[in-house]
Amino acid sequence: xxxxxxxxxxxxxxxxxxxxxxxxxxxxxxxxxxxxxxxxxxxxxxxxxxxxxxxxxxxxxxxxxxxxxxxxxxxxxxxxxxxxxxxxxxxxxxxxxxxxxxxxxxxxxxxxxxxxxxxxxxxxxxxxxxxxxxxxxxxxxxxxxxxxxxxxxxxxxxxxxxxxxxxxxxxxxxxxxxxxxxxxxxxxxxxxxxxxxxxxxxxxxxxxxxxxxxxxxxxxxxxxxxxxxxxxxxxxxxxxxxxxxxxxxxxxxxxxxxxxxxxxxx
Amino acid sequence: xxxxxxxxxxxxxxxxxxxxxxxxxxxxxxxxxxxxxxxxxxxxxxxxxxxxxxxxxxxxxxxxxxxxxxxxxxxxxxxxxxxxxxxxxxxxxxxxxxxxxxxxxxxxxxxxxxxxxxxxxxxxxxxxxxxxxxxxxxxxxxxxxxxxxxxxxxxxxxxxxxxxxxxxxxxxxxxxxxxxxxxxxxxxxxxxxxxxxxxxxxxxxxxxxxxxxxxxxxxxxxxxxxxxxxxxxxxxxxxxxxxxxxxxxxxxxx
Numbered sequence: 001x002x003x004x005x006x007x008x009x010x011x012x013x014x015x016x017x018x019x020x021x022x023x024x025x026x027x028x029x030x031x032x033x034x035x036x037x038x039x040x041x042x043x044x045x046x047x048x049x050x051x052x053x054x055x056x057x058x059x060x061x062x063x064x065x066x067x068x069x070x071x072x073x074x075x076x077x078x079x080x081x082x083x084x085x086x087x088x089x090x091x092x093x094x095x096x097x098x099x100x101x102x103x104x105x106x107x108x109x110x111x112x113x114x115x116x117x118x119x120x121x122x123x124x125x126x127x128x129x130x131x132x133x134x135x136x137x138x139x140x141x142x143x144x145x146x147x148x149x150x151x152x153x154x155x156x157x158x159x160x161x162x163x164x165x166x167x168x169x170x171x172x173x174x175x176x177x178x179x180x181x182x183x184x185x186x187x188x189x190x191x192x193x194x195x196x197x198x199x200x201x202x203x204x205x206x207x208x209x210x211x212x213x214x215x216x217x218x219x220x221x222x223x224x225x226x227x228x229x230x231x232x233x234x235x236x237x238x239x240x241x242x243x244x245x246x247x248x249x250x251x252x253x254x255x256x257x258x259x260x261x262x263x264x265x266x
Numbered sequence: 267x268x269x270x271x272x273x274x275x276x277x278x279x280x281x282x283x284x285x286x287x288x289x290x291x292x293x294x295x296x297x298x299x300x301x302x303x304x305x306x307x308x309x310x311x312x313x314x315x316x317x318x319x320x321x322x323x324x325x326x327x328x329x330x331x332x333x334x335x336x337x338x339x340x341x342x343x344x345x346x347x348x349x350x351x352x353x354x355x356x357x358x359x360x361x362x363x364x365x366x367x368x369x370x371x372x373x374x375x376x377x378x379x380x381x382x383x384x385x386x387x388x389x390x391x392x393x394x395x396x397x398x399x400x401x402x403x404x405x406x407x408x409x410x411x412x413x414x415x416x417x418x419x420x421x422x423x424x425x426x427x428x429x430x431x432x433x434x435x436x437x438x439x440x441x442x443x444x445x446x447x448x449x450x451x452x453x454x455x456x457x458x459x460x461x462x463x464x465x466x467x468x469x470x471x472x473x474x475x476x477x478x479x480x481x482x483x484x485x486x487x488x489x490x491x492x493x494x495x496x497x498x499x500x501x502x503x504x505x506x507x508x509x510x511x512x513x514x515x516x517x518x519x520x
Contacts, residue, residue, distance in 0.1 A: 020429050021428045024426070024430070024431035027431065028432065031435035032435065032439055032442070035439060035442050035451075039446055042307050046303075046306065046307065047303050176282060177282060180281075181288075183289075184292065188295070193299075200299075
């Protein structure tokens with residue numbers, strides 16, 4: 001356990017090294033936050049109460065989304081490219097010799113990365129957004145805490161999904177195509193572009209049942225205090241359920257993949 | 267060379283081109299979802315927003331196809347591979363632009379022009395010779411303005427080294443901004459993208475003239491035709507920034 005904590009810390013430190021890049025990222029998140037916020041204002045002016053949000057809740061949704069964009073790596077990224085490259089070059093064989101679990105190792109680095117991105121690229125845009133617009137921020141510290149739990153679960157779901165994408169490289173060698181399609185699905189079905197409650201009919205029901213809903217829709221709703229009591233337990237169970245199911249799937253696929261590596265190695 | 271190398275993996279090329287097509291289409295899918303709840307956004311109908319979307323996406327696609335590799339400059343400055351380019355007897359700008367030239371970016375232009383075509387079939391525009399001439403003028407000068415932003419952003423990397431994301435907010439962010447009617451944004455923001463970073467000349471001003479709409483800043487009408495001039499001025503400024511940046515470049519080793 002201490003090993004993985006150290007790995008997570010090094011993941012945090014690694015991203016904390018790039019100060020200029022972080023400042024540039026904060027700038028970009030803020031610009032996109034403003035653009036999105038204005039389109040939401042126009043949309044909610046035309047249809048007040050759309051999707052069950054009032055105007056300030058919709059704006060809060062935008063800025064929480066910007067804070068979570070890098071944290072849950074909705075557009076992809078994080079450990080993905082590095083591990084795909086290690087699989088392509090065969091360096092992954094060295095990783096498999098190590099006395100640490102491959103999946104847990106990368107999960108730890110990704111949690112460290114997510115923690116840094118939440119602090120480094122999440123806090124400032126949310127702060128600027130709350131100064132520029134009238135946001136519905138949580139009143140009590142408990143909601144903030146529940147939000148953090150929901151974000152952590154969302155990061156694990158995101159990791160588990162991206163891990164599956166990475167493992168596909170054992171068969172395809174080049175992960176670019178799959179990564180791109182996975183990023184696409186993630187942006188659309190996480191609610192990063194538009195809240196999933198606005199998706200019409202069966203598309204909305206499907207989107208809300210898929211694992212990507214755990215990335216932005218659920219943490220944002222927890223932040224807005226839309227889930228309480230048993231409802232809250234239900235969304236946490238939804239997130240944790242998908243996290244466990246996807247991690248298990250990753251584990252199963254990994255054992256098939258590593259057997260393949262052994263065969264190739266002769 | 268890069269075209270040939272991409273074509274070596276035909277299936278992969280098709281997949282990424284299709285992926286590019288779908289990625290850019292996601293923006294329009296969002297707009298369609300918005301319009302499933304409302305009939306107008308900021309006073310603009312769906313075909314009108316599609317017209318704005320199509321014009322900026324096509325112009326941005328042209329710039330992205332030719333200059334989209336410019337954001338790799340920061341990495342080259344950091345790892346020192348820029349030095350290789352300095353030794354070759356070809357302008358550095360041309361080399362950086364051609365670096366990993368990605369034909370898959372055709373996906374964005376295709377998607378943008380399809381939406382533009384659809385919007386034109388739905389809009390009831392009172393066409394005059396002038397308005398017809400404005401169409402190619404708008405797309406080409408728009409592409410040039412976005413291209414200038416790409417180059418200026420790359421020039422900024424000579425100093426910042428690690429800040430390609432700032433460039434993204436002006437290129438990709440600007441493209442997203444111009445997909446929506448100017449009427450929904452705060453006046454100061456519209457002023458900023460008209461007078462400071464003149465993105466409004468990519469499509470807002472000429473497109474509002476073609477659609478027969480007033481611009482929210484009530485600017486003099488002749489500005490609607492100023493896009494080519496603005497494009498030339500932008501390219502000049504970007505070129506100057508690039509030269510200054512390149513001159514001040516010190517390789518990582520020294």
